[in-house]
Amino acid sequence: MSRAAEGRAGAGGAAATIDVDQALSLYRQMVLIRGVEVEIETLHKRGRMTGSFHSSMGQEACAAGVCAALRQSDIVTSNHRGHGHAVAKGIPIEGIFAELFGRSTGVSGGRGGSMHLHHRESGFLGENAIVAGGLPWAGGAAWARKKRGLTDVGVAFIGDGGFAQGVTHEVLLMARYWEAPLVIVCENNGLAHSMASERLFGEPGSITRIVEATGVRSEFVDGRDVIAVAETAAAMVEHARTVGPAFIECQVFRVKPHSLSDPDYRYREKDAGQAWLETHDPILALRRRLGEDQGEALDRIDAEVAEEVAAASAAAEAAPQTPVEAALENVYLTAELNKNG
Amino acid sequence: MSRAAEGRAGAGGAAATIDVDQALSLYRQMVLIRGVEVEIETLHKRGRMTGSFHSSMGQEACAAGVCAALRQSDIVTSNHRGHGHAVAKGIPIEGIFAELFGRSTGVSGGRGGSMHLHHRESGFLGENAIVAGGLPWAGGAAWARKKRGLTDVGVAFIGDGGFAQGVTHEVLLMARYWEAPLVIVCENNGLAHSMASERLFGEPGSITRIVEATGVRSEFVDGRDVIAVAETAAAMVEHARTVGPAFIECQVFRVKPHSLSDPDYRYREKDAGQAWLETHDPILALRRRLGEDQGEALDRIDAEVAEEVAAASAAAEAAPQTPVEAALENVYLTAELNKNG
């Protein structure tokens, strides 16, 4: 493979290419996301974490590819399945682990857990445990940047299920109307919990067509291919920065059950996730594409990430539990109002 | 003009024709709606009615044309600008006047007024003062009929402004998903109060394109032409009866200010309504189309309707005011719960 990995022209049209360094960086992000999710699952299974947990395993290419198009000052909102987005946007992973452990060193002070990661410094405004609930915030925040004369964009991740929420359509129309620099990324993993997205919207790409008809620029991309995602995202983010809103439907696959305790065998083949991963793992796909040449570099990344994850997880767990008084803090900024907790 | 008025093929495709009797009947409906609206406006201006009032003057062809495709057992839901729909669906107009007068003989017992007409017997489930609020009800009720093995359809009227409400999209997707016999009729009168529909959605027909992309069968029709509306509605109602949901965008014009007290000169030409009516009045258009031949028949209809309206209005006003005790009635069906009023 040549130094410049052959980029498939993103639907964005620009014949962008991704060079090997960028490809390695995408690889690192995916491995890091995977590592974080696997560690969390392990910790849960060992009873060292509580709270809910929705693994993004298998969907790493979407988070990594999209966030590769962003600057730190760009903003991201996410949903219940947001660890990958948080990692890709650059939240320190120790802060993520600590939040899930319920430690005061957690990014949200340890009171929210898995579905409530917020890290303003990284431009990660926050997850939201209400399906599609973060979309209007993303729109308003992105628009705020534009109003301030900045060129930042907002990216809002939702799932296919989130496309059924009315507020999604409200935000699409408002973003178009106000020309907000907003990119909505719909991770179509084929399922909203047990509800097949094909039943509701039609085959993959159908959501893209609906959005296209509103006049918002829309692309459908294969979310197993991190380079395709990165290129499409680059084009759409550029569109948002300079023109107006954009929409990406990213076809991915949910490897794990909906959440930790989900009996997914009730609605799909028991080993559907594992079977898919064996043939479609986006991490392995990039490995293959980068070829033998990069084998050593990739192995080094794997090792470094493994160490990073282990260290962060251990440090997070060692931090003190959030003290009870914290339950009553930070409800209001107005000092005199906090007394009423 | 020949006995069979030349019908423009409705977008529905069926080369339906409307004969003169049907045309006369459409004419009567339009004149009746106009007569009711004008009478209400007069009564308000004379201080004999209170409450809000949104005139449908100029939009008569949509109500008359759509409801001509319906049976009595078919159902209709409507919005704040619903007198025309109510009349066209066959609510006794005395009951409408009485409701607006706040009489106990009003269709809703005189407690709701202009935006709360309900008449189950006529299949008129009800207006709703919440923009797009009646849509899910229409969907569920139409689907209920299908579940019972009936072939009734539901028609839900909304305005262009209603298309911005998230719930509209939720209902569109659900109707498609459940193949509900629902026809959504979007009366695009160019304005949601002062908000130009072109700003939000694009030129007329844009809403149709968005809906089309969801897979719901959609047509755009000129709402000044009652025959075109009737034909399109016939095709779409037939589609709903036999296949699944359908959508009509009907281009109309709001002649009057948004409501009685609306200072519409603040956002459009002072005489925009009157100017439009002079050139585009759907009633006059049908008159012209039916030609000299029918002049006498049309005059007779005008006279009959005028008399009917005057009589109904007078009878309604003469009825007793809703007694105060009625304020506490009919909250629950469960008898023992009404005591808690």
Add this chain to the structure above:
Amino acid sequence: MAELKYAEAVRAALAAEMQADEDVLIMGEEVGALGGVFTTTKDLIEQFGPERVIDTPISESGFVGWSIGLAAEGFRPVVEIMFSDFVLLALDQIINLGAKVRFMSNGQFNVPLVIRMPGGGGTNHGPQHSQSLESIFAQVPGLIVAMPATAADAYWMLRDSIRCDDPVIFIESKGLYFREKGEVDESEGPRGFGARVARPGTDITVVSAARMLHRCIEAADALAAAGGPSCEVIDLRYIWPLDTDTIAASLAKTNKLAVIHEPVEFSGWGGEVAAWAAASQFEQLDGPIARLGARRVPIPFQPHLEDEVVPSVARIEATLSDLHGY
């Protein structure tokens, strides 16, 4: 007859009413193949088919409104909102239409609809999955607000609610689904709207409901064991209609009143109970009316923090002790 867990009792009630009346439908997210995230509709789709056990998209406003349409046509939909927090998306349909359409239509329509939802905390789901919203519904004309505390009530109150001709907000305590269990006697009949004395006592009348009822009983038992006051704990079962007769009868004996609930204390339904007593039972009161609800802050996900926010057994005990000491 059978000892059932609270979640099983809900499921059994659904199955029984589905069996008894073809017009009963189940709707909601994940109620079908999955059987509900709390197993309350497990296997019902196999038994009654997808025409009657209906998976919905994630469109709370849309499908709740849709169910109002079904109900007004004579079906008896039982709609599940996966977590009560999500009902905020559907409040327009519930409050502006479902609760009012009978009034607005002057009785032309009624809405035999049950909206089931797991409320409250106890499962570490965090601030957007743990709220107690019954105080909102209690004030809405046209609604009934049911809150079963026991497996038997989960069963009978749900059956009663499905047979009710008016809309019922049926709030299950998610913290009780698998922790609470009890005998459910299928040969019993409807139980009505009345409250119930869950634990007899003589010194203090403690009014509570749902998950907090069990904490009140625990606190009362602990106080009794420690030689403290004898508390009569009343399980309201329904927040509206409110059975003031049962409270009054108890108060006539104890002359002291405490109200304990899981929703935020400020402007919660406990204020209603206290205000009712302060207005109509003034002569009976030998002391201030004690009240304890959640602090006015969101619900954190960790158990030890949640217990700082919603009434813990320890804080309930302290509240009752203080009142006894008055």
Add this chain to the structure above:
Amino acid sequence: MAELKYAEAVRAALAAEMQADEDVLIMGEEVGALGGVFTTTKDLIEQFGPERVIDTPISESGFVGWSIGLAAEGFRPVVEIMFSDFVLLALDQIINLGAKVRFMSNGQFNVPLVIRMPGGGGTNHGPQHSQSLESIFAQVPGLIVAMPATAADAYWMLRDSIRCDDPVIFIESKGLYFREKGEVDESEGPRGFGARVARPGTDITVVSAARMLHRCIEAADALAAAGGPSCEVIDLRYIWPLDTDTIAASLAKTNKLAVIHEPVEFSGWGGEVAAWAAASQFEQLDGPIARLGARRVPIPFQPHLEDEVVPSVARIEATLSDLHGY
């Protein structure tokens, strides 16, 4: 300085804050060219331009959420909900996000947002345009609930609210827009969260707010004129935070308490006031706590029916007389 109508005072406050702070934005349906259906934003778009006076589509959930995003970025949006009834469409965004995001993010964000809405009745708009929903907001952690009763408070409380760093639900009484007027002195400063004695008296403390305040004063005047009790009427101004100090001070003098409000009485915020008093002012009370709110039925559109539902002057008088006679 100037005598303004309540609606004019709202408008003047908006203009003053728009002038003072470039980050203040106005958003809502019809706030632009039309100037608001109650004229509260009249001519502001001419003065401040469409970049700052922003017409929104009829997407309450969407634009309220959008404004949360603007606020979290440091703008100070003042969002108008055309009638408070429509806020039910936006409650998820308000309660699950706007009110909680400061807590959920551990203080990383704050939401300096004002959501204005005309509440209550008095204009014959019928059951979906006349509700009083403040009791819902009062119980939501993270929110402030402001309810001005006078033109001066409409002005100052709105200015204070816009300067507040936390989300404020600002409920205007649509029945007062053109009926209530008063002096607004621009040279005054912030007024704080405290309640205010609107009419001094010695026999009964009457707690009220917003539109009902005026009915309470009218009733109190009538009673005084007829040789009845001397009522001290307190204007709460804010439902949350609740200024219990002012009520306690009055109660120390009168020893009798009545709470009168426009929302449904059952589970309304009046219960909170009564429950607070029954818990902490028990020693002060020389009689039952009287409470009057709307009956638990929807609001009919005709004035004579509405007065049967929400507290009328006559029923307030009767309530206060009864209490005096205790």
